[in-house]
Amino acid sequence: MKIPHCHREQEVLDAVRSGRWSGAWGEEIRTHAAACPVCSEVALVAEAMIQEHHLEEADVRLPSAGLVWWKAQLAARRSAEARATQPIALAERFAQGAALLTALGLAFWQWPRISGWLGGVTKLAGGHNASSAVSGDWTDRIGRVLQTVAQGLGGQSSGYLMIASVGALLALMAFAAYVVLREE
Amino acid sequence: MSTREFTLTELESSDVSTAEEAFHMDEAAFKTFYERTSRPLWSYLARLTGDRSLAEDLMQESYYRFLRATLKSEDAAYQKNFLFRIGTNLARDHWRRAPRGERVDVAATEKLPADDRTAERVQQSSDMGRALARLKPRERELLWLAYVEGSSHDEIAEVCGLRSKSIRLLLFRARRKLAGLLRSSGEEWKIRV
Numbered sequence: 492m493k494i495p496h497c498h499r500e501q502e503v504l505d506a507v508r509s510g511r512w513s514g515a516w517g518e519e520i521r522t523h524a525a526a527c528p529v530c531s532e533v534a535l536v537a538e539a540m541i542q543e544h545h546l547e548e549a550d551v552r553l554p555s556a557g558l559v560w561w562k563a564q565l566a567a568r569r570s571a572e573a574r575a576t577q578p579i580a581l582a583e584r585f586a587q588g589a590a591l592l593t594a595l596g597l598a599f600w601q602w603p604r605i606s607g608w609l610g611g612v613t614k615l616a617g618g619h620n621a622s623s624a625v626s627g628d629w630t631d632r633i634g635r636v637l638q639t640v641a642q643g644l645g646g647q648s649s650g651y652l653m654i655a656s657v658g659a660l661l662a663l664m665a666f667a668a669y670v671v672l673r674e675e
Numbered sequence: 676m677s678t679r680e681f682t683l684t685e686l687e688s689s690d691v692s693t694a695e696e697a698f699h700m701d702e703a704a705f706k707t708f709y710e711r712t713s714r715p716l717w718s719y720l721a722r723l724t725g726d727r728s729l730a731e732d733l734m735q736e737s738y739y740r741f742l743r744a745t746l747k748s749e750d751a752a753y754q755k756n757f758l759f760r761i762g763t764n765l766a767r768d769h770w771r772r773a774p775r776g777e778r779v780d781v782a783a784t785e786k787l788p789a790d791d792r793t794a795e796r797v798q799q800s801s802d803m804g805r806a807l808a809r810l811k812p813r814e815r816e817l818l819w820l821a822y823v824e825g826s827s828h829d830e831i832a833e834v835c836g837l838r839s840k841s842i843r844l845l846l847f848r849a850r851r852k853l854a855g856l857l858r859s860s861g862e863e864w865k866i867r868v
Contacts, residue, residue, distance in 0.1 A: 494847045508825055532854045537822040539857055543803045544718055544823045553717055553731065556709035560702050563739040567698070 497529040507537040586666060589659040596656020602634050698742040709738065712755055716762055719819050723766045723812060733769065737762040752830070759824075759834045763816060770812060806856035814849035821846055 499520070506512040506520050512534065524530040598605060700708065716737065721730035741758045748754070807815055816835050820826040831846070832839040 494844060504822065504825070508822075532850060535854050535857060536818065536850050539803050539806075539853075540818060540822045543722075543807075547721060548714055548718055551714070551717060551721075551727070553713050554735070556706040556713070557702075559709060559713075559735055559738050560705050562735060563698070563742050566739055567743060 495529050497527050499523055499527070499530055500533050503530045503533050504537050507534055507541060512538070582666070582670075586663060589663040589666075592659035593656050593663060596653055596659070599652055599656075606631075606634060699744070699746055700742065705738075705742065708754065711751075712758055713738075715824060716758060718823070719759065719816075720762050720766055722807060722819050723763070723815055724769065725808065729769065733762060733765045736765055740765075756826075756830050756833045759820070760836070763834055763836075767812070802857070802860040806853055806860055809856055810849065810853060813845070814852065817842070817846050817849050818853060 503512075503520060503524055506517050511517045512521065521534075524534045698705075713734065717730055717734050720733045720737075721727050724730055724733065737758055740761050741754075744757070744761075746754065746757065810818070813835065817831060820831045820834060826834065828842040828846075829839050831837070831842050835842075837845070
């Protein structure tokens with residue numbers, strides 16, 4: 492596509508932007524623009540936009556540089572804080588997960604003992620036959636849930652759960668040691 | 676005039692560890708820079724978005740990002756173009772995110788005239804607002820930068836993220852479109868020769 496061009500296009504734009512266009516000094520360039528379709532279009536658009544700009548700018552009250560600077564500093568500080576605390580939040584989540592896995596492994600490993608202890612506690616509390624039956628019922632149910640979880644994690648064998656929980660325990664211990672040593 | 680293009684790293688750089696390290700200029704230099712660029716940037720964003728308060732928010736965000744970016748040059752023109760580029764990207768992001776119903780029509784944002792303004796000027800302004808509203812956002816960007824900011828084609832290309840060679844044609848089309856809209860809108864916009 493051929494773009495119509497005039498070598499005085501920039502001169503017209505400069506005259507409009509500088510205000511020379513409407514004064515006596517702009518007479519010659521105005522005469523040229525009246526005869527030149529490219530320059531008349533440039534002058535029309537430039538005049539309209541600059542006038543619009545002046546009208547709009549006159550009404551606006553912008554915040555001070557000091558306020559913008561202060562807000563930017565505040566935002567940077569918040570962003571830096573968020574970045575600094577991100578590893579701590581991640582470590583917390585990791586520790587929680589490892590602790591849960593360890594507790595799960597421990598509960599599965601020692602479930603017969605825990606179940607017996609829970610039954611003893613119920614009897615010591617003077618529960619009736621009915622209530623001890625109920626407590627035996629729910630301890631059995633937890634045992635079955637643990638078995639299901641272990642199978643879900645390890646497929647056929649519950650050994651995987653034990654390995655995972657021992658791994659989690661070791662990782663938790665290593666992490667705790669790292670935190671303590673780093674603090675010192 | 677700076678003609679180098681901005682890299683992605685410059686525009687998105689934020690690898691700073693503390694707030695003190697974050698800014699590449701001190702408060703005094705920032706104040707000078709702000710005094711020089713805030714009004715042009717606000718006007719540009721106001722015309723781009725059609726919303727004065729949104730323009731102020733985007734302007735402040737532009738300065739914040741500008742301060743945190745890693746600049747490769749101390750050149751004043753380069754810094755201004757870089758700031759306008761950030762503002763343009765923020766306005767485009769806003770435009771993309773905003774649902775169609777929430778987009779503000781430039782023509783609908785009537786400015787309150789000051790007491791000493793004539794009715795004719797206000798009428799002209801609303802005609803201009805309506806005409807600008809019928810342009811595409813990119814056309815508004817190009818025309819504002821070329822005719823109000825007086826930016827060169829290379830500078831417009833930097834700010835808009837376009838190829839320098841395509842600016843001439845795009846600008847010509849946008850100018851022709853706006854001139855047609857202004858001519859059809861009334862007598863007030865006829866060229867004063």
